[in-house]
Amino acid sequence: MADELSTGAVEDGDEFEDEEVDLTTLDDADLRTQMMDDLYDGLAEEIAEGTKILLSRGWDAEKVLGDVLVEGMRIVGIDFRDGILFVPEVLLSANSMKAGMAILRPLLAETGAEPIGTVVIGTVKGDIHDIGKNLVAMMMEGAGFEVVDLGINTDVDEYIEALEKHKPDILGLSALLTTTMPYMKVVIDTLRERGMRDDYIVLVGGAPLNEEFGEAIGADGYCRDAAIAASMATELIAERRNAA
C-alpha cells in the first residue's frame, strides 16, 4: 500500500503496470530485451536473476556483460544525456548494473577477461563535493569499468600513489568550485614533471568547467555530464588500444 501511494494513487494509463514476467520462460533474445528494459527501469533483483539465468544457459560472463548490461547502460546513458531520464533514475539503473556485476565479477576474474578499462577518480584537493563525481563513477561502473574511487579532497600525492598501485587507463579529476579547479592543472603538471603524463588518459569534469579549460590545463577530455564521461572513456581507450 505504501508503494501505491508512492507512485500516486492514480497511474495514468500505464498498461504494463501490473505485468509480472517470469524471466525463466523467455528465450534468450526476449530475456535480453527484458533485461535491458529492467536495467532501464532500475530493477536490481530482476537484473541479478536474469544474469544468473543467462549464465545457466551457457552464456559466458563477458557476453552477458557486453551484450546485455553494457548495452543496456549505453541506452540509459543516451536517454540521460537527452533529458529523458533523470538523476534518481540513472542511479537506480547503475545500482541494478552493480547487482549484475556482483555476479559476473568473480567469473570475469577467473577467465582473466580483460576489463573495458580501469578508472582512478577523485575530487581534487580543497573540494569536498562528490555527488557529480559519484555519478560519474557509477556510470563508469555501469559501462563495465573497474572504478577506484579516491573520494574527496584528494591531493596530488594520493592521485599518484593510486595511479602507481592500480595502473588505470584513465584518471578522472572532479571539482565543483572555481577556486579548486586550478588544482587539476597542478595534478597534470606534476604527472608531466614525473614523466607519467602519457601513461594515462586524463578526463576532467565539474560544474564550473568547460571544454576550453580542459584543453588549457592539458587534459585529454572534458566531460559535460556523467553519461558523456562513460562514453568518452570507452572511446578514448579504444583509440589508444588501436593506436598501440
Place this chain on the structure above:
Amino acid sequence: MQPDMTHTVLSSATKEVVIGFDQPFVMIGERINPTGRKLLAQEMKNGDFSRVEADALSQVAAGAHMLDINAGIPLADEPALLAKAIKLVQSVTDVPLSIDSSIIEALEAGISVYEGKPLVNSVTGEEEVMERVLPFVAKHGAAVVAVSNDDTGISEDPDVRFEVAKRIIQRANDHGIPTSDVVVDPLVMPIGAMATAGRQVFTLVGRLRDELGVNTTCGASNVSFGLPNRHNITGSFLAMAIGSGMTSAIMNPLHAEAKTAVMAANVLMGTDANCSAWISEFRDPNTTGGRARSGRRRKRAE
C-alpha cells in the same frame, strides 16, 4: 510517541491509504461539497447526483488519494443525502472517503453505509459533540478528524488550540480510539483576514508532530480566500505546512498550483522515493526513450 510510527490507515472495500510522517502527503479531494456551489446544492437536493459522480472521478484522476464528501445543504435531509452520496461515490471509485458534516446524525448515516474504514470529519472539543461522536467512531473502528476548537470558540493562540487537540485525543483514547486514528485539524483561517493565520498553523502542526506524534489535516483552500492568484497562495501554504509536519489536507487536486506544491514538498521531505512521482509527472511527454516496450514493469512484491 515516535512520529514516524504514526500511521493512520483509511480504507475502502479494496484500497488502503496511509497517512503518516514517512508517507507522501495525502490529498483529500474537496470538491464534493455544496457549500458555495449553488448548482451542486440544487441538483443534490433534487436527487441529481451526476455532478457528484463527475467530481469524484475527476479528482481521483487528478491524483486525489481520498475524497471528502459533504452534503451540507440548508433545509434538506442531510443525513439521507450524505448517505446517498457516499454509496454513489463508493460505487464509482475505490479511494477511501472522509465523511464530512457538522450534523452528527449525518455522520452516523454516512458511516452506517460506508464500506471500509472512513475518516469521520469531524469532532470538536465541545463536550457534547465529543460524547456523541466518539462512541460511534469507536464502534465502527473509524478514524476521526479532531478540530481544535471547543465550547469557548476558536482561539488565536496555537498553544490553546494545542491543548484542545490534546484533550480530544485523550477523550478519544478513553473511548478506545487509538491516537493513530485521530487526525487533528488545526483550523486554517483566511490569511487575507488574519495575518497570523499561517504561522498559527505551522506552529501548531509542529507541536502536534513533535509532542504528540499525531497526523494532521486541514481545509487548505481556506487560507487563500479572497485573494487574487489564490491557488499559488494555497500551494505555498501547503508546502510550508508540510515542512512543518502536516500530513494530509482537504484540497483541490485539480488546481495545478496546489498539487504541484504538494508533489514538490513530497520530493523535498524525501517521501517521494527516487523522485519517481515527480519525474513521471513532469518528464517531457514528447520524448521517446530507449526502452523496447512502452510500459514500466511492476517491481516484485517485497
